[in-house]
Amino acid sequence: MSGHANGEAGSHEVGSTGLFMKVWVWLLLFTAVEVLLAYFRLHPAIMLTILVGISLVKSALIVAYFMHLKFERLGLFFLLVPATVFCICMMLLVFFPDSIRLMNLRPH
Amino acid sequence: MSDTEFEGIVESPWSGGASPFAINSKKLGMWLFIVSDTLTFSALLVSYAYVRLASPDWPRPFEIWPAIAKSTAMTLILLSSSLTMVMGVAAAHRGDKNKTLKWLGWTMLFGALFVIIHATEWVTLFGEGVTPWSNPWGVPLFGGTFFGLTGLHMLHVTIGVGYLAVIAWGFKKGKWNADHVEVSGLYWHFVDLVWMFIFPMVYLMSVNLKG
Secondary structure (H helix, E strand, O other), X not given: OOOOOOOOOOOOOOOOXXXXXXXXXXXXXXXXXXXXXOOOOXXXXXXXXXXXXXXHHHHHHHHHHHOXXXXXXXXXXXXXXXXXXXXXXXXXXXXXXXXXXXHHOOXX | OHHHHHEOOEOOOOOOOOOOOOOOHHHHHHHHHHHHHHHHHHHHHHHHHHHHHHOOOOOOOEEHHHHHXXXXXXXXXXXXXXXXXXXXXXXXXXXXXXXXXXXXXXXHHHHHHHHHHHHHHHHHHHHOOOOOOOOOXXXXXXXXXXXXXXXXXXXXXXHHHHHHHHHHHHHHHOOOOXXXXXXXXXXXXXXXXHHHHHHHHHHHHHEEOOO
């Protein structure tokens, strides 16, 4: 890739090769942490919470930089993200209290 | 970027219906598709997480070597394909046709590699008697959720490789422009994003450390 953090006369290019490489390295680091966690015998509920937490950070990086949402109008963010988060929370609200209850009913 | 054609039409975010988001309709359409596909995968992942936590005897068949090593390599491949995709989109917006095609080629290669490694893994599992309906550990839901989730994702990657091939062909012919490449990039990054959830939730939650 030739130009780095340049505006490239006339083009609206946002984000440079260096920035994308940096995001990529962060994504790899987060993945490494996840794989490392697999070596510990954590309680499934705790393990799942940590893993999903890290994955949410990773997906935020992908959406913000690779998918350019950070560089779009704020209106697009408000169109897409709150509704999605709300719908996912509705799913969690129905399922999770019950699955944790079932887990705690186990005889051990 | 793609909003050049709308400059002048939209002076403020509230200036009316012409183009409130200052993006072309292709991009808005792809974003809305991605939201709906996110909810499809979320429903599958949430229901998987439900049965995973609620089942005391959930099998842990994935040993560090080779299953976890393989799926980690697949994660690396998919993340790298996302990087090459951004490079392709950047090159397309600069008007550099050769570099765009080169980066799209790398992205397709990584995508195909992902599908091939994944397919060999499926074949290994079939050999161990793990199918979508039954498995040696007596927890049929394991196969159902595993093949359901990874299968739908693999289908997305396969469609993505085809989609990129069509876009690369059209871009080479001059039929399509950088906006088309960018929109196909959105789809590709989304497929990468979904794997960022499937990999830890399906594989890392079922690691077999005893071996």
